[in-house]
Amino acid sequence: MTDPRALDWPPAPVRTDRLVLRASEARDRAAVIELNASPEVGTYLGGPRPRAELERTLPEVPGRRPGFFVIDLDGTPIGTIMLDPHAEGPGHIRPDLGKTELGYLFLPRAWGFGYATEACAAALDWFAGALPGEAVVLRTQTANQRSMRLAAKLGFIEVERYEDFGAEQWFG
Numbered sequence: 001m002t003d004p005r006a007l008d009w010p011p012a013p014v015r016t017d018r019l020v021l022r023a024s025e026a027r028d029r030a031a032v033i034e035l036n037a038s039p040e041v042g043t044y045l046g047g048p049r050p051r052a053e054l055e056r057t058l059p060e061v062p063g064r065r066p067g068f069f070v071i072d073l074d075g076t077p078i079g080t081i082m083l084d085p086h087a088e089g090p091g092h093i094r095p096d097l098g099k100t101e102l103g104y105l106f107l108p109r110a111w112g113f114g115y116a117t118e119a120c121a122a123a124l125d126w127f128a129g130a131l132p133g134e135a136v137v138l139r140t141q142t143a144n145q146r147s148m149r150l151a152a153k154l155g156f157i158e159v160e161r162y163e164d165f166g167a168e169q170w171f172g
Contacts, residue, residue, distance in 0.1 A: 007085065007130055009066040016122045019115060021069040021081065024061055028070045031077035031107070032062040040108040044144040046165060067127075071106070071119045078115060079106035081123045083136065097159060098135030100127070104150075111146070117153050124154065142168045 010023030024032075033054045035041055042048035063070070067083035082103040102124065106116050124136060138156050140147040148170065156172035163169070 007066040011126065011130070014069070014122050014126045016118050018073060019119050019122070020072040021119060021122055021126070022072065024063040024068055024070050024080075026061050028077050029058060029060065029062055031070070032080065033058060035080065035105045035107060038108065041105055044141040044147065044167075067100070069119075069123055071115065073110065073115065078110035079104065079119065081119055083123060083127050098137040100131075100134055100136050102136050102138045102154075116146075116150050120150065120154055138172050140170050141165075142170050 014021040033051060036049045036054055036058075037051040039048045063080060063082070067085055069081045069083075070077050071079040071081060082101075084101045084103060085099060102120065104116060104120055110116075127134070127136065138151050138154075140151060142148065142161065151170070151172055159171050161168055161170055
């Protein structure tokens with residue numbers, strides 16, 4: 001299997017019928033701060049991060065790394081997708097099933113329109129073309145019904161449930 005960190009980055013923008021997935025730019029900083037400071041977005045991620053901390057610590061170009069896409073709708077950022085080739089950090093990891101984890105954040109005003117399904121499917125298609133045969137995993141809280149429905153729409157299959165961060169988690 002190819003090392004996911006060997007991705008040729010940044011790729012050409014990935015286009016869907018309504019969205020553009022592209023590498024991050026300096027103009028995305030405000031939207032990334034808004035995403036991470038949002039109480040609604042942070043509900044199942046341990047809560048929002050303090051805006052002042054984000055303003056102080058977020059680099060000029062946020063997410064400048066392989067696998068990090070900004071999602072544009074009509075030229076305006078509405079979210080981010082990460083195909084994290086490291087799958088490390090806190091929480092339950094199963095490198096035997098895949099080393100690349102799909103993560104996504106969308107601004108609440110973009111919820112309920114199918115953008116997450118469209119963008120994540122496009123990102124997964126791009127990844128399958130860039131690294132054929134490389135498995136992708138997904139983790140979410142079972143209480144996050146939107147994320148659970150998205151996982152099913154994208155074809156993820158439950159491998160296990162476990163307790164972490166004080167809540168039941170789903171791994172697929």
